[in-house]
């Protein structure tokens with residue numbers, strides 16, 4: 001914290017191909033992850049590996065240009081380490097973005113899904129960033145997850161999407177995290193569909209669990225970059241380059257939506273900052 005004048009209220013995690021979300025920050029201070037003690041390194045194409053501080057519409061923000069995934073070999077504690085650093089900095093809100101495949105028939109590549117809930121597949125089989133001794137300074141042993149995607153921010157985002165004339169692209173749905181790094185088989189895709197999953201990816205959920213545990217309000221967006229193949233007659237095949245390409249094509253729209261949500265969200269300026277600890 002001594003190396004930047006910014007005292008962020010909002011943190012943003014950029015999904016695959018969505019690193020440009022950091023570009024609109026003004027008066028930037030940038031730090032490579034390799035220069036930050038305790039931070040892992042980004043190894044995935046489309047994740048630059050930089051922490052960017054700056055101002056957006058009068059709000060002080062910190063943006064992760066590159067996230068950490070379980071499939072890179074990091075422990076879940078490591079992948080979510082930045083979230084607790086943000087909490088200690090005084091951040092109140094976490095905005096998560098990701099690239100995801102559509103499982104629901106009504107979601108198409110280029111659509112934006114406001115995350116209303118998630119299914120934590122790794123968590124259901126015991127891979128949870130909160131495993132191990134609970135640090136009571138951050139939150140309780142048994143945190144509730146039933147309201148972890150803030151209702152007011154979701155409804156604000158719908159309102160904004162109407163004003164930006166992109167409501168036709170924006171829907172709400174359930175995101176499921178799988179471990180990756182391989183994409184789904186057809187049988188897996190069909191199972192996810194029957195389970196009520198709308199979009200699937202390999203990230204985000206551990207970050208949201210840790211953020212919710214320590215009392216951050218969370219807003220999440222999935223950019224639908226591909227459809228998940230559910231038919232043996234369908235010859236489509238997903239690949240990471242295609243995922244990044246849709247990210248590039250929709251980057252400006254996602255940026256506009258996120259910027260307006262940040263601009264209009266309420267911030268409590270009397271936050272008890274724990275920055276002495278950082």
Ligand SMILES: O=P(O)(O)O[C@H]1O[C@H](CO)[C@@H](O)[C@H]1O
Nearest residue numbers: 015016098099202203240243
């Ligand atoms: O979730 P983000 O980081 O956006 O990336 C998504 O895109 C990658 C696959 O193309 C996977 O890492 C998946 O999780």
Ligand SMILES: Nc1nc2[nH]cnc2c(=O)[nH]1
Nearest residue numbers: 099100101200201202243
């Ligand atoms: N698991 C998974 N992750 C993705 N990230 C972007 N697209 C996909 C997908 O189809 N499946």
